Amino acid sequence: MKIVIIGNGMTSYKFCEKMVAKAAPGSVELVVFGEEPRPAYDRVHLSAFFSGKSAQELEMAPADWYAQNDITLHLGDPVQQIDRAQQTVHSHKGITETYDCLVLATGSAAFVPPIPGVDKKGVFIYRTIEDLELMRDYAPKAVTGAVIGGGLLGLEAAKALLDLGLRHTHVIEFAPRLMPRQIDDNGSALLRSKLSSLGLQVHTSMQTTEILGDTSITGLQFADDSTLPADMLVISAGIQPRDELARLCGLETGHRGGIIVNDQLQTTDPNIYAIGECALYNGMIYGLVAPGYEMAEVAASHMLGAHKAFTGFDMSTKLKLIGVDVASFGNPFTPADQCRSIVFEDTLKGIYKRINITPDGQHLLGGILIGDADDYNMLLQTAKNKVVLPPNPEDVLLGARGGKEAGGAGVLGLPDEAIICSCENVSKAAICTAVTDGNETLDAVKKCTKAATCCGGCAPMVKDLITSTMKSQGKYIRNVICEHFSYSRQELYDLVKIKELRSFDAVLDHYGHGEGCEVCKPVVASILASLWNDMILTKGNDTAQDSNDRYLANIQKGGTYSVVPRVPGGEITPRQLMVIAQVAEKYNLYTKITGGQRIDMFGAHVSDLPLIWEELVAAGFESGHAYGKALRTVKSCVGSTWCRFGLHDSVSFAIQIEQRYRGLRAPHKLKSAVSGCIRECAEAQSKDFGIIATEKGWNLYVCGNGGSKPQHALLLAGDVDNDTCIRYIDRFLMFYIKTADPLTRTATWLNKLDGGIEYLRNVVVNDSLGIAAQLETEMQFLVDNYKCEWKEVVDNPELRKRFSHFINAPEEKDPTIKFEHLREQKKAAEWK
Amino acid sequence: MSLSNTATITWFYACKVEDVPANGGVCVKYRDEQIALYHFPRRGEWYATQNLCPHRRQMALSRGMTGTQEGEPKVACPFHKKSFSLLDGRCLSDETECSLSVYPVKIEEDRVYIGITGGGVHAGAMA
Numbered sequence: 001m002k003i004v005i006i007g008n009g010m011t012s013y014k015f016c017e018k019m020v021a022k023a024a025p026g027s028v029e030l031v032v033f034g035e036e037p038r039p040a041y042d043r044v045h046l047s048a049f050f051s052g053k054s055a056q057e058l059e060m061a062p063a064d065w066y067a068q069n070d071i072t073l074h075l076g077d078p079v080q081q082i083d084r085a086q087q088t089v090h091s092h093k094g095i096t097e098t099y100d101c102l103v104l105a106t107g108s109a110a111f112v113p114p115i116p117g118v119d120k121k122g123v124f125i126y127r128t129i130e131d132l133e134l135m136r137d138y139a140p141k142a143v144t145g146a147v148i149g150g151g152l153l154g155l156e157a158a159k160a161l162l163d164l165g166l167r168h169t170h171v172i173e174f175a176p177r178l179m180p181r182q183i184d185d186n187g188s189a190l191l192r193s194k195l196s197s198l199g200l201q202v203h204t205s206m207q208t209t210e211i212l213g214d215t216s217i218t219g220l221q222f223a224d225d226s227t228l229p230a231d232m233l234v235i236s237a238g239i240q241p242r243d244e245l246a247r248l249c250g251l252e253t254g255h256r257g258g259i260i261v262n263d264q265l266q267t268t269d270p271n272i273y274a275i276g277e278c279a280l281y282n283g284m285i286y287g288l289v290a291p292g293y294e295m296a297e298v299a300a301s302h303m304l305g306a307h308k309a310f311t312g313f314d315m316s317t318k319l320k321l322i323g324v325d326v327a328s329f330g331n332p333f334t335p336a337d338q339c340r341s342i343v344f345e346d347t348l349k350g351i352y353k354r355i356n357i358t359p360d361g362q363h364l365l366g367g368i369l370i371g372d373a374d375d376y377n378m379l380l381q382t383a384k385n386k387v388v389l390p391p392n393p394e395d396v397l398l399g400a401r402g403g404k405e406a407g408g409a410g411v412l413g414l415p416d417e418a419i420i421c422s423c424e425n426v427s428k429a430a431i432c433t434a435v436t437d438g439n440e441t442l443d444a445v446k447k448c449t450k451a452a453t454c455c456g457g458c459a460p461m462v463k464d465l466i467t468s469t470m471k472s473q474g475k476y477i478r479n480v481i482c483e484h485f486s487y488s489r490q491e492l493y494d495l496v497k498i499k500e501l502r503s504f505d506a507v508l509d510h511y512g513h514g515e516g517c518e519v520c521k522p523v524v525a526s527i528l529a530s531l532w533n534d535m536i537l538t539k540g541n542d543t544a545q546d547s548n549d550r551y552l553a554n555i556q557k558g559g560t561y562s563v564v565p566r567v568p569g570g571e572i573t574p575r576q577l578m579v580i581a582q583v584a585e586k587y588n589l590y591t592k593i594t595g596g597q598r599i600d601m602f603g604a605h606v607s608d609l610p611l612i613w614e615e616l617v618a619a620g621f622e623s624g625h626a627y628g629k630a631l632r633t634v635k636s637c638v639g640s641t642w643c644r645f646g647l648h649d650s651v652s653f654a655i656q657i658e659q660r661y662r663g664l665r666a667p668h669k670l671k672s673a674v675s676g677c678i679r680e681c682a683e684a685q686s687k688d689f690g691i692i693a694t695e696k697g698w699n700l701y702v703c704g705n706g707g708s709k710p711q712h713a714l715l716l717a718g719d720v721d722n723d724t725c726i727r728y729i730d731r732f733l734m735f736y737i738k739t740a741d742p743l744t745r746t747a748t749w750l751n752k753l754d755g756g757i758e759y760l761r762n763v764v765v766n767d768s769l770g771i772a773a774q775l776e777t778e779m780q781f782l783v784d785n786y787k788c789e790w791k792e793v794v795d796n797p798e799l800r801k802r803f804s805h806f807i808n809a810p811e812e813k814d815p816t817i818k819f820e821h822l823r824e825q826k827k828a829a830e831w832k
Numbered sequence: 833m834s835l836s837n838t839a840t841i842t843w844f845y846a847c848k849v850e851d852v853p854a855n856g857g858v859c860v861k862y863r864d865e866q867i868a869l870y871h872f873p874r875r876g877e878w879y880a881t882q883n884l885c886p887h888r889r890q891m892a893l894s895r896g897m898t899g900t901q902e903g904e905p906k907v908a909c910p911f912h913k914k915s916f917s918l919l920d921g922r923c924l925s926d927e928t929e930c931s932l933s934v935y936p937v938k939i940e941e942d943r944v945y946i947g948i949t950g951g952g953v954h955a956g957a958m959a
Contacts, residue, residue, distance in 0.1 A: 514899070516855075517900065517901065517906070517915075518896075520899075521897055542856070802853070806859055807851050817891075
């Protein structure tokens with residue numbers, strides 16, 4: 001059988017992939033005509049082109065994939081005519097091919113409304129990589145950008161303009177709200193305020209009547225007589241199915257475009273199929289990729305004689321728009337008299353959630369999630385599979401409260417036919433079967449079922465299914481470190497302590513197997529350091545350290561390192577500043593003040609590190625441990641010695657604390673701060689442990705975090721004196737070091753700790769476990785064993801030898817290292 | 833390690849056995865090129881690959897952490913922890929990533945030699 005496919009977009013590619021997988025080898029000949037010059041690419045993630053992905057990286061498969069699978073691919077050659085009587089197609093370049101089956105996967109074009117001036121320079125559409133290249137070339141001339149269309153694609157286009165560096169970008173939507181097909185007015189309002197904080201101005205209920213300017217666009221004219229200056233415009237007002245070939249050869253099309261198809265995706269000519277955005281099924285165009293893939297599946301199956309039917313597709317969707325989660329599922333717009341709604345809105349965090357349930361409270365009909373769409377998959381499946389809701393339906397939105405069990409039955413409560421991966425159409429049963437067949441990791445299940453290989457949104461559910469399936473088989477799931485150690489970090493910590501093991505090899509001999517890996521080596525090295533505080537580059541343990549620990553410096557782009565001396569409390573003398581300045585000039589280093597009140601020097605060759613540190617150590621500096629999962633800095637405000645508001649001397653206390661815990665290795669890095677009054681200039685409540693002066697002493701806060709998931713620290717003890725404060729910190733840190741999982745910051749550790757801050761306070765302050773004295777002794781041992789690692793290296797010729805690039809040419813530097821000029825300093829050459 | 837067509841291999845002296853840290857790697861200069869050399873003393877094995885990590889084209893693999901995956905020796909790049917097999921150089925963490933060139937290693941007394949086939953090092957050449 002010979003199949004000709006017209007169009008080479010994502011749906012066309014998926015059709016070829018399905019055909020290759022389904023058809024017996026050699027039984028089907030595939031010929032593809034594509035209008036664009038390159039093979040099918042990922043149009044869903046088009047905006048990634050502006051954030052650095054190349055056109056090639058966006059390809060669904062490289063051109064040689066088609067050749068390897070014996071698919072003839074004609075690129076840059078659109079088909080111009082279909083002769084149904086002869087069953088032939090004729091291309092622009094003069095190729096004629098016969099067909100047994102013809103597939104129209106012609107996709108859609110951008111719909112451009114008939115506004116006067118759309119042909120002016122600076123007006124673009126957003127559809128192909130060529131469109132993007134044109135936008136990229138024009139963008140440097142533009143300052144203010146505008147997008148007509150506030151739907152899904154329009155907001156993607158707006159993100160593209162932001163990525164292109166346009167400082168002011170406006171979105172103009174005709175409807176009274178953004179994404180009118182997916183979300184409601186309240187959701188739109190919240191999304192709008194989030195977008196405006198990111199530099200996107202949104203104008204709704206605006207009808208554009210003219211594009212202003214002589215030959216190039218200068219602005220927009222609206223129906224209400226207002227105008228908006230703009231020197232670049234993207235029109236993204238909807239899609240227009242590409243049905244012109246179908247109409248030319250007499251296939252039936254819809255009034256507003258689209259090739260009419262039946263349940264098998266056949267057009268009015270049974271030898272011709274239409275799939276993707278050009279197909280009109282039951283009066284509807286499906287402008288998403290998942291239904292396009294389903295159409296490809298059904299059409300391919302039908303040609304090979306299998307009975308499958310396309311019966312419409314759920315238009316639920318979840319995406320991240322400019323960093324904001326937006327999702328809608330099921331029917332988010334059920335009329336108010338046919339459903340009841342539960343709405344949760346948190347304008348502080350920027351979260352809006354709405355679910356519609358049946359009037360009897362039994363089933364979920366649909367909903368909208370903005371700002372936090374973590375529950376999307378679960379809610380979608382609950383709606384699709386008519387899972388009965390818990391007695392308090394709000395639990396599915398808010399989780400169970402008041403210490404009770406979770407409301408929904410979770411992923412296990414779904415029926416076997418529930419579709420977990422909607423991109424690849426993989427059911428719960430298929431995933432569970434794969435797990436029972438021995439695919440017990442996410443990677444194995446991905447390879448076996450293709451689930452979670454497209455958008456990846458279902459990966460957490462797939463993981464849950466793997467765990468629950470294995471549990472139901474009686475397999476014990478343990479929180480183990482990796483394939484080399486069948487212990488949790490806490491278990492291994494205790495074992496290493498009891499056996500008094502002091503090297504990686506000894507730990508591997510006693511409790512592991514294999515050679516170790518980049519996961520377990522740093523874990524063991526960290527446990528050893530937390531227990532004994534030996535020099536981490538001791539022979540045998542040096543290569544177990546994580547890469548940065550091994551060179552006592554942070555590797556940066558290009559392979560050079562950065563150097564951060566400790567500046568306790570951020571207090572530094574003019575003389576010390578001069579030493580840093582001299583060293584940085586001598587070794588040609590880029591200098592920057594860090595967020596932790598220290599100075600970072602970048603661009604050091606590995607062989608210069610001992611020389612640089614020799615000078616720093618001689619001037620009294622010590623390692624800042626910026627490279628380690630260790631105490632970083634204790635930031636301070638200037639405190640009562642100078643500040644007219646200061647209650648206590650925060651700098652002296654910060655220095656005392658930083659010197660006490662310097663070099664302390666932990667499951668993750670540790671940051672601290674001391675503020676001299678409630679104004680909190682040191683930002684102590686965003687640290688792993690933070691201290692704020694009160695009239696009566698200090699308040700001690702713990703488990704705060706900045707970073708990607710900021711979390712405020714919680715009060716552990718109030719109005720304590722200096723000694724008590726330090727005793728509590730000793731206990732807190734040792735308890736964390738002993739019990740946390742690898743690479744878990746204190747905030748995440750507390751979130752997982754049963755009983756939370758109350759439990760922690762009981763252990764640390766009330767000594768409920770009776771281990772407080774032991775924790776303090778263990779900490780004191782580590783404090784007493786502290787030595788500056790860099791001083792030891794500088795003084796030890798054997799250790800110094802490790803700091804060279806070439807083992808057989810130690811005096812030579814890596815000749816591939818390149819720098820570029822930047823504002824009177826230098827920067828690393830950009831990588832590819 | 834054995835290769836069938838030893839006739840075409842040129843062996844060059846890299847360094848002494850004691851120069852390479854146990855369970856770790858070093859970078860060896862060969863003409864204008866960089867080769868990463870790894871020692872697995874627990875298994876009595878040596879491996880060599882190009883020093884260039886193909887992911888972001890960084891001369892870094894000799895500073896990576898070595899180990900095994902289901903018994904197969906590997907190295908993880910210090911930049912983004914992409915893992916590569918030391919047996920055939922393929923990327924273990926991303927099927928679409930380029931493979932490393934690998935080279936045979938032989939030990940004579942306390943000296944380490946790396947074998948170059950035919951025209952020399954291909955990948956890993958300097959940019």
